[in-house]
Amino acid sequence: MPESGAPAACAPQVLRQYSLLADGRRGALVGPRGDVAWLCAPAWESDAVFAGLLGGGGVYTVTPSDDRFVWGGFYEPGTLLWTSRWITTDAIIHSREALTFPGEPDTVSLLRRVEAIRDTAAVDLILDVRAGFGRHRLRELTRDEHGWTGRTGGLHVRWTGAAHAHPDPAGVLRGQLRLPAGAHHDLVLQLSTRPFTAAAPDPDAAWPATQSAWQAVVPAALPGFAGRDARHACAVLHGLTTPEGGMVAAATTSLPERAEAGRNYDYRYAWIRDQSFAGHAAATAGVDALLDPAVRFVSGRLLADGSRLAPAYVAGSGEPVPGERELGFLPGYPGAPVRTGNRANGQFQLDAFGEALLLLSAAARRDRLDTDGRRALHVAADAIAERWHEPDAGIWELRPRSWTHSRLTCVAGLRAAAQVRTGPTAARWRDLAGHILTEATATGLHPTGRWQRSPGDPRPDAALLFPGIRGAVPPGDPRTAATLAAVRADLAEDGYVYRFRAGDRPLGDAEGAFLLCGYGMALAEHQAGNAVAAARWFERNRAACGPPGLYAEEYDVRQRQLRGNLPQAFVHALLLETAVTLSDPAP
Numbered sequence: 001m002p003e004s005g006a007p008a009a010c011a012p013q014v015l016r017q018y019s020l021l022a023d024g025r026r027g028a029l030v031g032p033r034g035d036v037a038w039l040c041a042p043a044w045e046s047d048a049v050f051a052g053l054l055g056g057g058g059v060y061t062v063t064p065s066d067d068r069f070v071w072g073g074f075y076e077p078g079t080l081l082w083t084s085r086w087i088t089t090d091a092i093i094h095s096r097e098a099l100t101f102p103g104e105p106d107t108v109s110l111l112r113r114v115e116a117i118r119d120t121a122a123v124d125l126i127l128d129v130r131a132g133f134g135r136h137r138l139r140e141l142t143r144d145e146h147g148w149t150g151r152t153g154g155l156h157v158r159w160t161g162a163a164h165a166h167p168d169p170a171g172v173l174r175g176q177l178r179l180p181a182g183a184h185h186d187l188v189l190q191l192s193t194r195p196f197t198a199a200a201p202d203p204d205a206a207w208p209a210t211q212s213a214w215q216a217v218v219p220a221a222l223p224g225f226a227g228r229d230a231r232h233a234c235a236v237l238h239g240l241t242t243p244e245g246g247m248v249a250a251a252t253t254s255l256p257e258r259a260e261a262g263r264n265y266d267y268r269y270a271w272i273r274d275q276s277f278a279g280h281a282a283a284t285a286g287v288d289a290l291l292d293p294a295v296r297f298v299s300g301r302l303l304a305d306g307s308r309l310a311p312a313y314v315a316g317s318g319e320p321v322p323g324e325r326e327l328g329f330l331p332g333y334p335g336a337p338v339r340t341g342n343r344a345n346g347q348f349q350l351d352a353f354g355e356a357l358l359l360l361s362a363a364a365r366r367d368r369l370d371t372d373g374r375r376a377l378h379v380a381a382d383a384i385a386e387r388w389h390e391p392d393a394g395i396w397e398l399r400p401r402s403w404t405h406s407r408l409t410c411v412a413g414l415r416a417a418a419q420v421r422t423g424p425t426a427a428r429w430r431d432l433a434g435h436i437l438t439e440a441t442a443t444g445l446h447p448t449g450r451w452q453r454s455p456g457d458p459r460p461d462a463a464l465l466f467p468g469i470r471g472a473v474p475p476g477d478p479r480t481a482a483t484l485a486a487v488r489a490d491l492a493e494d495g496y497v498y499r500f501r502a503g504d505r506p507l508g509d510a511e512g513a514f515l516l517c518g519y520g521m522a523l524a525e526h527q528a529g530n531a532v533a534a535a536r537w538f539e540r541n542r543a544a545c546g547p548p549g550l551y552a553e554e555y556d557v558r559q560r561q562l563r564g565n566l567p568q569a570f571v572h573a574l575l576l577e578t579a580v581t582l583s584d585p586a587p
Helices: 203-217 227-239 272-285 288-308 351-365 371-387 404-419 423-444 462-470 478-490 515-527 531-542 569-581
Strands: 019-022 027-030 035-040 048-050 059-064 069-075 082-088 092-099 107-118 121-128 139-143 147-152 155-160 173-179 184-192 554-556 561-563
Touching: 019 082, 019 092, 019 227, 027 092, 035 107, 059 082, 059 107, 092 121, 092 203, 107 121, 107 173, 107 203, 173 184, 184 203, 203 227, 227 272, 227 288, 227 569, 272 288, 272 351, 272 569, 288 351, 288 371, 351 371, 351 404, 371 404, 371 423, 404 423, 404 462, 462 478, 462 515, 478 515, 515 531, 515 569, 531 569
Parallel strands: none
Antiparallel strands: 019 027, 027 035, 035 048, 035 059, 059 121, 069 082, 082 092, 092 107, 107 184, 121 173, 139 147, 147 155, 155 184, 554 561
8 A cells, every 4th residue: 555654745736737757768747846756767667756746656856945926937948957946035946957867777866956046045845655556665775975776676766966864754855955155956766677886977067968858858949939839849849759760659658638527548658650650750850769759660560460450559669569457555646546557458449550751751851760760661661551440449549440531541541641652552552542442431421521430430530631731632522622611610619629529418528628629720720721720729739738848638627627648649749739830821
């Protein structure tokens, strides 16, 4: 069971207040009180060592000693270096925070620099590392002149800069810093699967090295408007992408999309669809440092699994996603139990092949497709030829049906692939695309002329905006125009877009607005030549975040709150793509 007596700083906050630190191999969420409320180590899919977000043990807090303070913060542009800013009754305090970037495979290094900006800064320190989602306390604690070392579960722990801290009876390290105005103090926390043999990182070297590493992968400027947010989206996507190329869908698990509705999932894995969205956005923005890993990962999985491609994989290793299980010993984020693994591991998602073709074709247009990528292009096309007639779970991972979106996405992918190939192969892919489009039109076109969800489900679906955007049919096709009009009329509210209607209930009763769909609406309006409408949709959805500029999958329009796991990679990908696309004239 989770251990009692956790400090107040680990109480859960609304999601819009959390910032993300990430190094490509794992990520931490930092709350407004300076509490690291979530971190899994050594990898994304590992057990949490700080599980306060889900009601478990473990927290790392640097917070003002004066309880009466207000909070703010900011990222350094183009990085995931975050600064928490607190204004107390008498002082202004900054805490600069980052995971060293790029991350090492077996060791997490978390840097924190406390600065007294005005007057004397007093901050309280708490370190309570608990492996196994809070089940394993710190043990074997040893202090030297630099700080503390210990163990938790199978991890080695080293905390430098905190030699003055002391363990309480529960083994939690506690201390206080007092800094005169203008002074700063560094803390370095390391967690490793191996014993420490080298010296701890020198903060004066680690900070500029981390900053330089971010500057090397995030462009100094991007085309289009909303440049700061586009660069920030680029940094988030880099932070979520492993050196092996896999990008996790989000840093967290089990943050509910709706309280007590049973929709809370583990997104700490790499979905082929999400990775393809991110790669396509990177190609649009000309960010090859993001495009190349996406191509490498998706190509590798296609070549390994062919037509049996899974929807998702472990981001670092490419191994299968484990089955879903519930962790009953954790209370969870308010409104949902805790789950690890994901049931999507057993699904067939036809649209993933179409999205993969769109990604690989975009890479080919930028001359970024190697031999494996060209082979993967053929594998994906052959898989569509083999399986397009089969029912699948679709983009929303529902019961298998002949989802119109899945088939049209394959049409778009095949047509994109045919444009980067020549000869009989290209002709064959064009013919297959035409055949699938004919079937989709016969079974998935509503009597009003718009696309409908499936042959047996006449409702509109915002996902059906994307095939038109991606080229399944030519721009200006009446089916695309009718679908855009239907989504605008039936699925939009207050500048946000919902996936589909759940029965006769009002929009917002069943779930939040999907930010992915809001950016899709902006792209669709842009393609239709409605520049002002496109900008309005973009700006409305761009506002659906908190001070750290992170987006979840859903947005509760009424309460103006984020819903679901954080940060959701494909939302940041679509923000990046839309910001760049809207700066060009409509096609």
